[in-house]
Each structure stands twice: as structure tokens, then as C-alpha cells.
Amino acid sequence: MNFTIQKALIAVADRYITTDVQVINGKIAAISPNLDVIGMVVDGQNKLLLPGFVNAHTHSSEMWQRGIMSMLPLELWLAELYDFAPLDTEKVYLSALGTAVETLLSGGTSVVDHLVLIPGQELETIATAVRAYREVGIRAFIAPLIQDQSLTAGIPSGESKINHEPYFRSTLQTLEIIEAAVQEFHRPEEGVNILVAPTGIQLCSDALFTGCIELSDRYHLCRHSHLLETKAQKKLAQEKYGCTAVEHLHRLGYLSHLTSLAHCVWLTDADIAILAETQSTVVHNPLSNLRLGSGIAPILKYRQAGVNVSFGCDGASSNDSQDLLEAIKIGSILHNITDTDYQHWITPQESVIMASLGGAKGLNIGDQLGSLTMGKQADLVLYDLNNLSLLPRTDPIGLLVLGRPSNVVDSAWVNGKQVIANGNFTTINLDQLRQELFDRSEWETSRKSPTVAQIESSYRTVMGL
């Protein structure tokens, strides 16, 4: 579908101009004042046009436990999460819809879903997420979350030698599932992508990483993983490898321009140099890192080292929302307390570039997405600057990034297809989604996780608590 946005504000260098934008066959065809109208006319007056952002790391099905998870560090939090995660594909479907909706309503046009798979229904889980994302119309990067070691292996053992239960599925079977998913669902030109995505060094063997590299090479797939989210994982890497996790992944060949790594809180300066050298991308999930007490990722250092950085919400059980503007705001201002020299602080204009072009680069499509550039895909968002949360009028991008905007997305397009118009979804029925989420849940009070009860004391000992 073709359309012409008239008289929208766009940012150019250090100022704003009012301009028209033509979109033809899903691509930005022209950006200039007073263009001829092609296709539908969209009124851009008093609206800000930006490239869509990328929600560069989340786990959609965690939506079912948002608000209820105890205040725990990652390792114990994961135990609680899995104790209460009896998923079915209908729930996967609804939470993928919910994740896409909240991402789009906060300026995201792409989502990287590090998707938790239902054991024994792995391909069905992936098929369900694909269906949901196609329905909403968001650009989807589905990264099926895989591991080949059981949960307790992810906690450093300290002095003691512990034998862990074997994981229920073999490494080979897991890789076969991913390959089948690629063949069945990987359709980049239709906005559906499959990534290889071992959960991280804490629960994956070298064989799993190597198998993923091989799939990535063969099918040209992006690579995703968690990396050094917690201090415990830093300890664990030393126990497992006798070196840092980054050094180990580099030796395995996992790090590349195709690779995006969620969290990256506990890296050394030498690790940072490796990320820069390999052109890997850091996905910053500030809210999750705070909620789980993981720490502050050294984002200013990454930027100074030339490492590409993008933003993610992380799963809604560790955040507990999918509001990308919130992640961008906190992920920008949080770092001001890590460096007294304010000349290094991230400006709102830089935050927008990180969230859009940074996100696209992390998925190896920086040449096709992430900026208002002729010839790029029209993944666009138009913000209503008449909204109270964006008033009085000052710097539109400053208001958007540093304020607390709500209901500000007037229109959103993915690949030129309109997904939100006048603040409403054109693709799905939001009231129905709300009703289904309501009907399939109930208000709960505090729960007790049996696994936390079982592993807590050894965790406290190893972590010196």
C-alpha cells in the first residue's frame, strides 16, 4: 500500500523540519516538503515521525507472570518462574499478541522474542508465536530459547562438586528442532525471522553453541544469547572455562556482526574490546537489570569502544511491562550516575538512534531499516505531539525520550503496512485480547516456589550472603 504523510515533523541533524514523506511498495520513496500525493494521505501536522524502534530482547510468555514474581536475583527468580510456568499454546498466542501490542504502542515496530518453548511442543510454540506476530503485523525476530543443561547448572558451585540432572532433550534433538523451524518459518521478506538463540553460557554446552554457529552460517541466521547478566554468571564462567565468558564465546566463534547479546552487565575492558572487534551488539535491558539486582551494564563504555547498543524490555516477569519508551528512558539516564563527566551522557537524540538504527544493526539489517532514509523499509511511527504528556511544546524527541509518554502513537507502519491508525490497531481487536487475558487469569497473592526453597541456601552460601 502506498501513502503520503503530509507536514510531519522530522529530526534533521540538530533541528526539526516539517516535511512530506512518500511510501511506495513498502519503502520510503521520497522525503521532501510539498510532495505530490501518492496513495492515501496521512495528516502529519503536529506529529513527529520517527523510524520504528526495535524491542531487541524479550520473552513474550513471561507476560503471564508479570506483577507476581518475588523480588529475587536472576538465579532464584528463574527457579520461581519455571515453577509457575505451565504454558499452553493458547497462552503463548495471547502473550505474543500482548507483547507485540505494548511494543507497538510504545514506538517499537520490531520485536526479538527469545521464546520459551513448551517441552514436547517446540515447533507448535514457534508456529503459535509466528501466527500471533503475523496477525498483529509487527516485524518478528523469533529466537527460540534453547539450552542443553538443567537449571541448577547455571549457579556457580563454589568449592563443592555438584552433579546436575541431565537436560531432558539432547543437544542434537534441539538443533534439529531449530533447523526445522528455520525451514518452516524463516521468511525475512515477509517480516518473520528465526534466530539461533542458546540461552547463554550458563546452561549451554560448547556443542550447542557450535551447532548454532553452523546453522547460522548455513541459513544466514542472526545469533542471539544472554551474556553475563549477573555476577554469578561471571563466577560460573571462570569455573567452567577458566576464562571470561566473552573470551570463551569468541574462541568458539559465536561473536560476529550477526550476534546480539542481551544484558552484558559483567564484562571486563578486554571483553568490551572483543565485542567491538567482532562487531557484536549489546542489547541493554535496564529495567530488568534493576529489578533483578543484576547491576548497571557499562553502556557508556560500550559506546566509547564503538560497540553497537540497542534497547530491550526483557520479559515481562522481570520488568514488568513491554513499554519500550520506558526502557529507552531509563536505559539512557541510568548511566549518568556511572560517569561524572556529563559530556559522555547519552542525549535523547542519540537514544532514538540506538533504539532504531542500533536495533536494526543488531539484526544485520541496518542497511534496510532503522532510519528515515530513501530506499529503506517503511517501518515508521507517527507520534501525536498534542498529547498532554508531550506538552508544553519544547524539543519533541526530548519530551518523547525523557518524559513519560502514554498513548502517544498515532500511527505505525511495518513494511509500509499500517498497523495503528488514529491510535487504534487496524489488525487485531484489542478489547477481545483484553477480555481473553482477563478470563484466563486470576488475582493471586504471594506464592511459594518449591525450587527456590530447595536451592536458596546453597545460592546464599556461594554468593556470600
Added chain:
Amino acid sequence: MNFTIQKALIAVADRYITTDVQVINGKIAAISPNLDVIGMVVDGQNKLLLPGFVNAHTHSSEMWQRGIMSMLPLELWLAELYDFAPLDTEKVYLSALGTAVETLLSGGTSVVDHLVLIPGQELETIATAVRAYREVGIRAFIAPLIQDQSLTAGIPSGESKINHEPYFRSTLQTLEIIEAAVQEFHRPEEGVNILVAPTGIQLCSDALFTGCIELSDRYHLCRHSHLLETKAQKKLAQEKYGCTAVEHLHRLGYLSHLTSLAHCVWLTDADIAILAETQSTVVHNPLSNLRLGSGIAPILKYRQAGVNVSFGCDGASSNDSQDLLEAIKIGSILHNITDTDYQHWITPQESVIMASLGGAKGLNIGDQLGSLTMGKQADLVLYDLNNLSLLPRTDPIGLLVLGRPSNVVDSAWVNGKQVIANGNFTTINLDQLRQELFDRSEWETSRKSPTVAQIESSYRTVMGL
């Protein structure tokens, strides 16, 4: 006006119950299931009832510069703020309305406005804010911001001796203005309070603090001030007093159960003990502290020492919103990275108590406000749990505090008077407010502050940058 809320969810110890709540003559008269209907019926089904929160520190007129302020630390940021703050009373009126509206829409029923006064129109400024807050119907604590030293005195001088311009108004004149404001506007029973509020040790003489103590004693006024927001202020206190700012204020007699202190980022353990001993309240403004790079206030330490803590948004030029739920969320999870022992982390239930009862205690009205208790004033908020941002249903308070709720306030009452009904203001016309904010402002690009240019190099030298 009397009313009965039927079948609302309320939190009781570690669970939720469905109950009715009767409000008679502005007070909570009964809380129990199946009460007789008195007055208007309010449908509380699928809604959460909480006591109203307190936005315990803000500067309303900063709303005019939100989104546009450069990324600078406090001392330079203040210089930019004042360079571009040509206020008039009409602007003061509109930004007070805007501040009240955003506070109410995020669960706040009280606001502490550390109000910037227009030079030469000090009483008119206060009268204007009083008028705005009475119109909206929020409970107002107006803390006229006073000082008796000029801006450059607030920056530590290091080795060099600097002579600062004298402040344009004498200490005595300033105190006379406050006394006149008290006589004219201080009407606690009508929801309008005046506080004594020297801006802080960085710009105030001992005589100003002492004069404020005297007014506080004579008229029974609460006391407010900024305290040790930045490392520069910590340095400055040592230069000025040869001791910490807290020790000095304690000697002056400023600290008491009537005193609330904004920020409190750079206190020593001995300082914290003084706050506890004097029953002073810390107002935590996490977003402003991040944005200005001030640091993380040691809130977990305050709680462990028994210091009362409440939440504030701070002025909208350093945040840049007045969304109290955002301040509560970030002000709760931020501290998880400061203490590896998760047993010290703030739970959502505790956050709600800090924001409501903690706020009331900080204003010396903990016995009249801040909890769902029979006999207390009916400052109440009813949240719509059917909102997408609060779904799926899990723990309602967890969703509210840790999520990113928007448009979730169904109803709000102040002193038993309904201010919001079905999500809409009953007291003012929001569209008109929006239009006036729009009309009196324009989109701006980056500005250059002449004062920043003047003082920046000496600031960088003193701070070792």
C-alpha cells in the same frame, strides 16, 4: 459528599479482599463487605482501592522546560534552567494545573510544590498556585522556594576565594513574604498548606534557616528543603561549615518530625542516624537523581535505620514527567543493585506504603491520611484492573508498581470530594488545558545557556573533570 464504594479489591496483610467502603463527610466511615449504601454508589468491581499517594517533591513551573534541558549535572542544569525561565503568573497557573493533573492520573492525591517565585511577584505566584490547586481539587502543600544567596554561591569554590553577587532580596524581606503567605493562604482544613522551604544549604544563610524555624514553630508549619543532592553540595558543606550539611542543619534545629528533605543522596552513616533520631523524612526523587547524574540515594539504608521515606517526581525539567507511578517503580527497583542481599529489597506492597503513609508522615499528617483506616480523610484512588497494562491478572499491587500502567485511574477523591470519575476529571477541562499549553509554547531545538558558558570551566576544574 457521601458515597459507598461497592465490591472493590483492597490489600489486607498479604492478601486481597473484596469489600465495600463508606465515606461520610470526607472521612472513611466503614470498611466491610455488604455495607448499607450511603450516598452515591460507586462500582468497585474489578478495581483496586488504595490510599492516595503523595508527590512529595516537585517544582510545578519546570513543566515549561521539560524535554529541552541539556544533559547536565545539577549545578550547570540550574544555570540553564534560570536562563530560560521567564515566568508569568499565567504560566505558573497552567503548569500547576498540569502538575496536579499528571500527579492525580498516576495515583497522587497530594502534591508538595517547592514553588519557584517570580521576583517581585512572590505573593501573586503563591496565590496563582493556590488557585490552580483548588480548581483541580488536589491536596496542596505549597513550599515557596526561597534563598538569600545568588546562584554561583552554590558551587564549591575549591582553593580560590570567590565573591558572589549579593542576592536581590534581603533575608528579612523573604521571611516577611512567607509570613504573609501563611496568613493569607495556609488553610490545612481546606487542603491548602504553606510550608517553610529554604532551597538548601547551598544557597541559604543560617539566618534564613533560623527564620524559617521560627515561622514553623509559630504557625505550626511543615519544613521542606533540598538536601545533599550532589557531590558538589557535599564538598560545599565542608567548605562552608567544616562539617556535614546534616550536622549543621541539626545544630540549627531545622531537622524534626515536621521536616521533609528532598534527595539525600550524599549522606554519611552518621548523618543517617541524625535523620532517624530527629524523625526527619527523606523524599526520594529517583528519576531526577539519574537524569542529573546526582547518584543513588541510599534508600535501603534509610529504611534499615528507621528513617521515613516517601517519593517525589521532582520538577519536570529534571525528570521530565510528573508520573508518580514511574517514580515509585524506579525508586523501588533501583536499589536492588545497591545491595546484593535481596531480602532487603523493597516489595511493591512496601512501595505503596512509602508512597501513601510515608508521604503523609513526611507532612506530619500520618494520623489523618495515607491508609485505608476508619476515621482517616478519604483521599482515595480506584484503579481499573481491566486496563491492558494491568493484565493478565496476577498481583494487582505488583502490576501497578512494577508494570508501566497508563490511564489506570478510574476514580480519585480528595477529602471525600471526587476529582476523577470514569477516568475523567470532574473539576477542570483537560482539553482546554492541553490547548493552552500548546498555544503558549513552541517546538524548540537546542539552546545555548549564557550562564553555563560562563561558569562551566570553573565547575569542571573544581569537580576534577
